Amino acid sequence: DAGITQSPRHKVTETGTPVTLRCHQTENHRYMYWYRQDPGHGLRLIHYSYGVKDTDKGEVSDGYSVSRSKTEDFLLTLESATSSQTSVYFCAISESLNAEPQHFGDGTRLSIL
Amino acid sequence: KNEVEQSPQNLTAQEGEFITINCSYSVGISALHWLQQHPGGGIVSLFMLSSGKKKHGRLIATINIQEKHSSLHITASHPRDSAVYICAATQGAQKLVFGQGTRLTINP
Numbered sequence: 476d477a478g479i480t481q482s483p484r485h486k487v488t489e490t491g492t493p494v495t496l497r498c499h500q501t502e503n504h505r506y507m508y509w510y511r512q513d514p515g516h517g518l519r520l521i522h523y524s525y526g527v528k529d530t531d532k533g534e535v536s537d538g539y540s541v542s543r544s545k546t547e548d549f550l551l552t553l554e555s556a557t558s559s560q561t562s563v564y565f566c567a568i569s570e571s572l573n574a575e576p577q578h579f580g581d582g583t584r585l586s587i588l
Numbered sequence: 589k590n591e592v593e594q595s596p597q598n599l600t601a602q603e604g605e606f607i608t609i610n611c612s613y614s615v616g617i618s619a620l621h622w623l624q625q626h627p628g629g630g631i632v633s634l635f636m637l638s639s640g641k642k643k644h645g646r647l648i649a650t651i652n653i654q655e656k657h658s659s660l661h662i663t664a665s666h667p668r669d670s671a672v673y674i675c676a677a678t679q680g681a682q683k684l685v686f687g688q689g690t691r692l693t694i695n696p
Contacts, residue, residue: 508684517590517674517686533683565631576621576633577684584629 478502481566481580489588494553496583498566500546506569507549508577509533509541511562518565524549556587591615592677594687602695607662609690611675619678620651620658625689626671634660634673665694 478501488494498507508523510533520533522541530541538560540552553560563584567577593612601607611620622634635642635649637658642649646665651658662669675687 515688517688518676518684519686520683563629576636578633579623579631582629582631 479566479568479578479580481564481583483583484581485584487586487588488556490557491555494556494585494587496551496564496566496585498549498551498568498580500549500568502568502570502578503546504568504570504578505546506571506577507543508567508569509539509549509551510565510567511535511560512565512582513562521551521564558587561585561587590687591679591685592675592687594673594675594690596690597688598691598693600693600695601665603666605665605694607665607669607692607694609660609673609675609692611658611660611687613656613658613675613677613685615677615679615685617677617679620649621676621678621684622649622658622660623674623676624671625674631674662692667694667696670694 480499482497509521510518512518519535521539522533524530524543542550563582565582566580569577591614595610619636619638621636623631624634625631637651646663648661670693672689672691674689676684
């Protein structure tokens with residue numbers, strides 16, 4: 476299995492608080508992604524990174540920011556969490572563009588009360 | 589309308605049955621992925637294909653580029669195959685567009 480670790484695995488917090496989710500990889504893959512998974516929507520891309528300090532928005536990026544200061548770490552931040560951001564968040568990695576499948580982390584279940 | 593549509597949304601079958609899950613997409617793609625998500629939540633990539641057919645054990649994935657359609661088949665299904673199967677299409681710069689998933693339940 477690809478070495479991807481998401482932390483925390485579960486978090487409950489209150490509306491308006493900042494939240495940071497971490498994705499750590501040991502595969503030295505160039506591309507890293509953050510998705511959210513909600514009933515009725517499937518997986519949707521929030522942000523992705525194509526290298527250190529290189530990031531871009533996905534289809535549901537509003538309310539989220541990301542940072543990648545090292546190859547192995549990709550952080551997702553909710554500056555002021557809202558109840559609509561309650562979801563399961565998945566990190567994924569891939570080595571190259573369009574040449575192989577993405578490998579997923581185990582997910583973080585985030586509840587905003 | 590979603591760019592990637594899966595059918596059926598839910599499928600229940602008896603152990604041993606031949607299973608087919610369908611995926612249709614409406615835009616040009618460079619690759620089509622099949623993923624498996626078990627009840628524990630982890631997501632595993634099963635296949636990535638851009639043409640023809642791929643086989644791994646009891647799982648077979650096919651794609652018809654002209655018809656914009658892919659199928660995932662499971663032969664001799666087993667209760668451990670119970671999971672959500674997700675189709676995803678790669679568009680452009682590594683953007684994956686996901687279907688909503690098919691929940692498969694195999695009863696013993």
